[in-house]
Amino acid sequence: MSQNVRVLAAQCCYDVVDSGQSMAEALPRAQAKLTNDLDKALLQEICFGVMRYLPQLESATSQLMAKPLVKQLRPLQFLLYVGIYQLKFMRIPDHAAISETVEAARSLKGQSLTKLINAVLRNVQRHPNIFDFEDAPEAVKFNHPGWIISLLQQAYPEQWQDILLANQQKAPLWLRVNRNNISATDFSAALTAENIEHQQPITAMPTAIMLKQAQDVTQLPGYDLGWFSVQDAAAQYAAILLDVKNDQHILDACCAPGGKTSHILELAPQAQVTALDKEPKRLARVHENLARLGLTAKVIAADAAEPSTWWQGQLFDRILLDVPCSATGVIRRHPDIRWLRKKADIPVLAAIQQQILQQCWSLLAPGGTLLYATCSVLPAENQQQIVAFLEQHTDASLKTIPYQPDPSTVGWQILPNEQQLDGFYYALLVKNSKE
Numbered sequence: 001m002s003q004n005v006r007v008l009a010a011q012c013c014y015d016v017v018d019s020g021q022s023m024a025e026a027l028p029r030a031q032a033k034l035t036n037d038l039d040k041a042l043l044q045e046i047c048f049g050v051m052r053y054l055p056q057l058e059s060a061t062s063q064l065m066a067k068p069l070v071k072q073l074r075p076l077q078f079l080l081y082v083g084i085y086q087l088k089f090m091r092i093p094d095h096a097a098i099s100e101t102v103e104a105a106r107s108l109k110g111q112s113l114t115k116l117i118n119a120v121l122r123n124v125q126r127h128p129n130i131f132d133f134e135d136a137p138e139a140v141k142f143n144h145p146g147w148i149i150s151l152l153q154q155a156y157p158e159q160w161q162d163i164l165l166a167n168q169q170k171a172p173l174w175l176r177v178n179r180n181n182i183s184a185t186d187f188s189a190a191l192t193a194e195n196i197e198h199q200q201p202i203t204a205m206p207t208a209i210m211l212k213q214a215q216d217v218t219q220l221p222g223y224d225l226g227w228f229s230v231q232d233a234a235a236q237y238a239a240i241l242l243d244v245k246n247d248q249h250i251l252d253a254c255c256a257p258g259g260k261t262s263h264i265l266e267l268a269p270q271a272q273v274t275a276l277d278k279e280p281k282r283l284a285r286v287h288e289n290l291a292r293l294g295l296t297a298k299v300i301a302a303d304a305a306e307p308s309t310w311w312q313g314q315l316f317d318r319i320l321l322d323v324p325c326s327a328t329g330v331i332r333r334h335p336d337i338r339w340l341r342k343k344a345d346i347p348v349l350a351a352i353q354q355q356i357l358q359q360c361w362s363l364l365a366p367g368g369t370l371l372y373a374t375c376s377v378l379p380a381e382n383q384q385q386i387v388a389f390l391e392q393h394t395d396a397s398l399k400t401i402p403y404q405p406d407p408s409t410v411g412w413q414i415l416p417n418e419q420q421l422d423g424f425y426y427a428l429l430v431k432n433s434k435e
């Protein structure tokens with residue numbers, strides 16, 4: 001039997017914020033308990049919304065309750081946020097939002113709290129000024145943890161507020177047309193034939209298609225035929241910048257779930273591609289994606305920072321390092337990231353990134369190109385990494401990326417929502433040929 005959406009939403013938010021699970025794990029598990037697609041979409045909308053506005057929901061609740069619900073009652077505290085989010089940010093009629101939330105409290109063993117929950121929600125309805133956060137502390141006003149705000153203020157004195165506001169937006173759905181199977185023009189025509197509104201807003205990349213509405217992509221034309229993949233357009237630059245060719249040996253050192261591996265192979269189907277990831281479980285998705293698109297790579301579960309355990313002696317002409325990172329560039333797409341990441345994670349990630357970069361550099365052929373990529377907006381994971389690397393490697397040169405607005409910057413930093421893209425960073429390094 002299908003379960004109550006509000007109950008599942010409260011549990012998911014609790015699993016993420018209090019238990020440290022990612023929404024990418026918690027949400028599909030909860031959605032599997034629902035039979036109706038509209039309910040599944042509603043669950044996602046509520047969970048993402050609570051993640052986006054958590055500090056304001058906490059602040060509003062604290063103004064209306066003497067103390068928060070704790071211990072075994074914590075899921076009911078999240079249920080309050082679920083109720084308030086619906087009242088403030090969704091077009092659900094107030095009476096339905098309140099009665100459904102109170103009903104959900106009973107399922108969460110909160111029979112004795114239904115009066116309290118009802119009273120809090122009615123007070124939110126009656127006192128809209130509770131949601132006036134103009135003069136609130138920055139963490140509440142901008143709905144981000146203070147440490148992220150501070151790092152953005154240091155790195156982007158002019159743009160930090162825009163970045164925080166961009167992170168509150170819903171990300172569009174981007175597709176990448178597999179031009180081996182269909183042209184971008186024909187795919188666009190197939191979408192139009194089914195009244196699916198879309199755009200091709202990037203002149204340099206007509207295979208990047210943006211859909212106006214979120215969709216079940218498996219229902220779009222040509223999904224089973226491998227006509228397209230889901231991939232943000234910022235990520236679609238990777239294979240293009242790498243300038244891959246059919247006669248090359250190519251390493252994709254952090255490949256799962258395989259979005260960029262498959263793009264590389266779409267552009268150079270005859271290339272010898274080695275696709276590596278440290279997480280064997282995540283490689284299942286790589287195999288699935290390659291199979292659906294009809295592509296072949298040598299897929300290995302291994303640590304990119306320890307080539308002695310997997311490298312077979314053939315230098316690579318191209319290397320893609322899409323390294324593990326803070327994902328601070330994709331908060332609009334994964335709003336829970338801001339609560340899962342901790343400040344102490346950044347130096348740990350930076351050390352792993354530098355190790356992967358140093359180790360894989362030795363596998364690059366003279367004259368070859370390495371593309372370093374992150375979905376981070378933090379200089380410690382981006383420009384600072386490349387500057388430190390260049391200081392230690394006289395055989396490396398930084399190549400300007402044709403799309404970077406200022407050729408003097410170290411690499412290309414795309415900020416979230418710039419041209420509707422995810423936040424991303426790219427640096428192209430070329431290995432000097434021996435004289």
Ligand SMILES: C[S@@+](CC[C@H](N)C(=O)[O-])C[C@H]1O[C@@H](n2cnc3c(N)ncnc32)[C@H](O)[C@@H]1O
Pocket residue numbers: 235253254255256257258259260261276277278279282302303304305322323324325356
């Ligand atoms: C940003 S994701 C890669 C996304 C992928 N390139 C795509 O476009 O679909 C980073 C990946 O690096 C993997 N990873 C982390 N540390 C690694 C290491 N030391 N060696 C190889 N892979 C690693 C993670 O398991 C994760 O799948």
